[in-house]
Amino acid sequence: MIEELITSGRNLPDIDPRLQVWGWEIPFYLYIGGLVAGILFFSALFTLRNREKDYPTAVKWLPMAAPVLLVLGLGALFLDLSHKLYFWQLYTHLRWESPMSWGAWTLLAITPLSILWAFSWLQDIFLTWQWPYQWLNIFFQWIRKNRNSLAWALIILALILGMYTGILLSAFNARPFWNSAILGPLFLTSGLSTGVAATLLFSRSHKERKLFASIDLILIGIEIFLIIHLFMGFLAGTRVHILAARLFLGGPYTAVFWVFIMGFGLIIPGILEILELRHKPIPGYIPAFLVLLGGYLLRVIIVDAGQASRWLY
């Protein structure tokens, strides 16, 4: 038996007795990043396939929310910083080794593009829309002509953004529960799934609902597969990784994770979507809402559990 005590009375704020430097802001920021990645990815994808008439919510309407969401996400990141006046230092350095750095740059690139993207749809939604200045009209005509190039840029940036939200955590080898390469693809899949769920929440077109419910089902399946692999990887890992997994297999996160995230966030909406596809009278907003909530909880729990897991010495 080993007992360890810090005898000099160390009691650092947010570090002792266990790390808690990241509260709600970082999970929220990661969640918004994933959600926006999902929204922009599908909007751009179906634009490239010329399906804006068939899937208007996903292609034209939801992107309007993307810039607002991005600003909220960046706002949460800003709130989390403890040396706020020096925020600009983030954009005087670019460091590939630091996910925090290239992620912040990705956000900087995707935010203006998402604004252009959202505005470029105004004339498609409101047919009589005119910009107050002629040069803006000319500019957006030009954007609309080159929409496909913008769509490609957004697809690539959205995938990077979605991955980044997971890699930010998996790069921390000091926190065994985050230290898994699965987190990148898991957060990307979950982000895409929340983007799809946002479409399902607002779409009134039967055709659109049907396609997006099927896409969501596939994404939910992949997510469950990745979560199982996450735990298999931990259980086949070192002692600290096994202990980290046990936080969820009998430990303090067991109930919240398996009931609320796996159950209400993935399996139940999956079943409801299957029933909806089989024309059962399911109010479509219920599975969509559950997926959106589950995605948020997933990030809250993973950010918290990572900080609770540690190396032993």
Added chain:
Amino acid sequence: MRYAMAIDTKKCVGCSDCVVACQTENNVPIGYCRDWIVETTTGTYPELSMELRSERCNHCSDAPCVRCCPTEASHVEEGGIVLVDHNDCIGCKACIASCPYDARFIHPEGYADKCTFCIHRVKKGEDPACVAVCPTHCLIFGDTDDPNSTISRILKKRKWKQLIPEAGTDPNIYYLL
């Protein structure tokens, strides 16, 4: 040049003088510390054995805190000392999350802070404050690249361990056993 510290766990009595010396020397705000004492008890009564360790930043040769810092605020100085430049730090706390030893904290003024190996003293040729005050002389500071330095010779002679080398950080604090 590779600055490092050897800490004799057989001599340390856990008096916390190093902790207080550091707080005074570096103006560490009340309630915070850059070094601390850990007491480890192993075994079952009455067969117990105890180890005392004065711990601090390990000035890792492969420092994850430097790698994950988005602004280069966390950087490596001459001699391998890992430092934080306060005016570059945005307080994102990535470095805190990346340190397996929990050696960093957020200073009340907002930037990340930790042990500096008293670089301001070392540059003048003095020992870090903790080393200078230790009443049992159990802390040895020096250059491990120089084979004739006291620390190099002690590390050759004595058995030692590093803390969680398996975390891949290549730490530079050696605990003499």
